[in-house]
Amino acid sequence: MNRTDIDRVLVEKLSAQSAGCELRPELTQAIAERIGRNLSAVRPLRPFGYYAAGFALIFLAPIVAALGMLSTNGIARMSPAAIVLAFGALAICAALLAVSLAADMSPGSRRPAPSVVLTGGILLSLAAIFCVLLPYRTETSFWVQSGLCLQLGVVFAVPTAALAWGLLRRGAVLSPAMSGATAGLLGGLAGLAVLEIHCPDHNLPHVLAAHWGAALVCTAAAWLAGALMETRVRRA
Amino acid sequence: MSRYQQSDPAAPDALAASISPALLRFFRCNWASRDLAEDLLQETFLKIHRMRRSYRPGEAVLPWVYAIARNVRVDNYRRVRRIVEHEAAADVLPEAAGRNDGLESALEFDALVAQLPDAQREVIVMLKAAGMTVEEVARATSSTVGAVKLKAHRAYGSLRALLTSRAPRRIGKQEAAE
Numbered sequence: 001m002n003r004t005d006i007d008r009v010l011v012e013k014l015s016a017q018s019a020g021c022e023l024r025p026e027l028t029q030a031i032a033e034r035i036g037r038n039l040s041a042v043r044p045l046r047p048f049g050y051y052a053a054g055f056a057l058i059f060l061a062p063i064v065a066a067l068g069m070l071s072t073n074g075i076a077r078m079s080p081a082a083i084v085l086a087f088g089a090l091a092i093c094a095a096l097l098a099v100s101l102a103a104d105m106s107p108g109s110r111r112p113a114p115s116v117v118l119t120g121g122i123l124l125s126l127a128a129i130f131c132v133l134l135p136y137r138t139e140t141s142f143w144v145q146s147g148l149c150l151q152l153g154v155v156f157a158v159p160t161a162a163l164a165w166g167l168l169r170r171g172a173v174l175s176p177a178m179s180g181a182t183a184g185l186l187g188g189l190a191g192l193a194v195l196e197i198h199c200p201d202h203n204l205p206h207v208l209a210a211h212w213g214a215a216l217v218c219t220a221a222a223w224l225a226g227a228l229m230e231t232r233v234r235r236a
Numbered sequence: 237m238s239r240y241q242q243s244d245p246a247a248p249d250a251l252a253a254s255i256s257p258a259l260l261r262f263f264r265c266n267w268a269s270r271d272l273a274e275d276l277l278q279e280t281f282l283k284i285h286r287m288r289r290s291y292r293p294g295e296a297v298l299p300w301v302y303a304i305a306r307n308v309r310v311d312n313y314r315r316v317r318r319i320v321e322h323e324a325a326a327d328v329l330p331e332a333a334g335r336n337d338g339l340e341s342a343l344e345f346d347a348l349v350a351q352l353p354d355a356q357r358e359v360i361v362m363l364k365a366a367g368m369t370v371e372e373v374a375r376a377t378s379s380t381v382g383a384v385k386l387k388a389h390r391a392y393g394s395l396r397a398l399l400t401s402r403a404p405r406r407i408g409k410q411e412a413a414e
Contacts, residue, residue: 001396009399010364013345023260027274028252034278035285036248042241042289106290107307108299108375115378172290174307234311 045171048102048109055098058163059190062156066194073200082133089129090193093122097186101164104179105171115178119185119219126192127212134204146210149199153191153214161187161222176226176233184222188215237300238293252281255297258366259305265346265361266309266354276312280305298368299375306358306376351398356391359384 045051075083096112103109112118139145164183173179195211240247259280263273283304291300345365349357362373374384 001400003392006392006395006399007364010345010348010360010395013348014365016344023257024274027277028249028256031256031278031281032248032252035252035281036245038285039243039245039248041243044238044241045290045292048292106292106295106300107287107303108296108301108372109292110371110375111378113380172287174303234315 045106048106051102051105051167051171052098054167055101055164055186056095058160058167059094059098059186061163062160062190063193063197066156066197070194070198072197074195074202075197077200077202078196085129085133086196087193089126090189090196093126094186094189096122097182097189100182101168101179101186104173104175104182105168107172107174115175115182119178119181122185122189123212123216123219126215127208130204130207130212134202134207136204139201139203139206142205142209145201146206146213149195149201149206149210150214150217152198153188153195153211154217155191156194157184157187157191157214157218159187160190161218165222176229177223178226180226180229181219181223184219185215187222188218191215191218237288237291237297241288241291241293251284255301259301261346261365262302262305262361263309265349265357265365272312276305276308279312280308283308296372296375298366299372302362302366302368302372302376303378348395348398352391352394356387356394359387360391360395363388 078086096118100111100113100115100118103111104115113121161184164186165180168179168183191214192211195214199206199211201207237247237251240251256277260273260277263276264270280301284301287304291297349360352360358377359373362368362376363370368376370381370384370388373379374381377384
């Protein structure tokens with residue numbers, strides 16, 4: 001039995017009528033009346049690119065602010081190849097997240113990858129890039145330095161994620177948990193970029209715990225907030 | 237859909253009449269009883285109404301509608317599961333809402349695809365009953381075209397096994413009747 005045979009069987013079975021599956025006309029009428037009662041004109045969402053550009057700008061805003069407010073010791077200590085690789089990877093990841101977030105605003109939109117895959121993939125690839133690029137050395141003040149950097153990263157990441165969530169809410173979010181995680185990661189990447197520019201400590205444990213850690217913390221917190229919101233909405 | 241967004245009074249009727257049968261079948265094929273399927277259909281339309289702003293004119297309507305319908309189905313599944321979990325300690329457990337009832341009276345198509353795993357069934361119903369393309373199914377399920385093709389391929393494998401195993405059984409029954 002090949003595909004054509006199976007298709008033929010399915011079509012035959014589909015076209016066979018059954019009283020059990022016919023739509024009651026009164027149901028269609030009731031639905032039309034119910035939604036027709038509150039009918040008012042709405043302005044549709046703007047084109048996809050408009051929101052994708054909006055998310056990209058939200059990602060860039062804290063980085064531009066950090067360039068004005070903080071020192072650029074981190075980027076000064078990086079080799080040109082490391083700058084291209086690290087910031088190129090960050091730019092690609094941010095662009096993918098911006099497109100994914102713009103897709104989240106309208107159900108059934110085309111997206112680069114499922115949100116779970118995208119979020120997990122980005123976090124893992126960045127960790128892999130850092131592992132390949134950065135040296136491993138033991139530090140004397142690891143916890144203090146990492147704590148300060150983590151704090152700074154989160155300070156830049158949280159408002160970025162909140163702004164992204166604000167823009168996201170202009171559309172229809174079906175899964176607040178995953179959309180929240182995506183917005184959180186966009187904020188986290190902004191925080192990570194700020195730390196890469198500012199922090200001169202490019203030791204692997206420090207970068208993973210504090211810089212990459214800021215992105216991870218922000219993603220997890222945003223996912224949790226979204227999941228709580230989802231549960232509350234479902235129970236209501 | 238664009239007329240609906242612009243509050244054309246005839247649009248709700250047209251929308252309900254055009255997509256309701258396929259949506260009802262979508263819910264029926266996913267183990268819902270007739271009553272539950274009708275409830276889910278109404279819930280889907282309320283959600284469509286609330287989210288009508290998020291439809292971008294010029295885009296395909298079916299992926300947008302089915303993404304919402306799928307979300308309603310998943311929400312319902314989680315709600316039912318939570319209720320069943322919370323009521324597990326009761327002496328007499330109520331029947332899970334319409335899991336199997338009406339299966340015999342349902343269309344043969346529904347009964348056949350009901351035997352597929354959830355993910356494969358969803359893809360086959362969208363492809364065959366709703367007439368969507370692979371690309372549209374991928375968009376509705378927040379998946380990729382490759383993943384949808386893989387699920388469809390596996391579903392065809394399962395259907396082949398089901399259909400070929402059914403045929404001899406029917407013959408056997410006929411022989412026994414004779």
